[in-house]
Amino acid sequence: MPRRPRTGYRLITMCVRTHELAEADRIAAALREEGWPQSNRSLVVREAFSCLSDAVRGKTIAEIFEFFAQRQSRRAQRSVRPPTAA
Numbered sequence: 001m002p003r004r005p006r007t008g009y010r011l012i013t014m015c016v017r018t019h020e021l022a023e024a025d026r027i028a029a030a031l032r033e034e035g036w037p038q039s040n041r042s043l044v045v046r047e048a049f050s051c052l053s054d055a056v057r058g059k060t061i062a063e064i065f066e067f068f069a070q071r072q073s074r075r076a077q078r079s080v081r082p083p084t085a086a
Contacts, residue, residue: 014045 016024024044031039056064 021041024041027044028039028041031043056067059067
């Protein structure tokens with residue numbers, strides 16, 4: 001089988017939560033609605049990678065770890081709901 005020339009892209013498999021997939025679809029649909037005809041999940045995820053790369057560029061390994069730890073902590077705090085009054 002002949003080898004295909006490299007294109008700079010690779011197909012990957014990722015596990016994402018249902019709400020994350022729905023959010024990527026929502027963003028892609030909003031872009032299409034505003035005139036970006038080739039908007040899709042792949043574009044949204046590539047842009048998310050780019051944003052993440054920008055956020056950690058120039059940081060040390062320890063600073064990258066802290067960046068993720070702080071984001072996970074904030075996400076966990078948002079998911080805790082106050083008890084409802086009975």
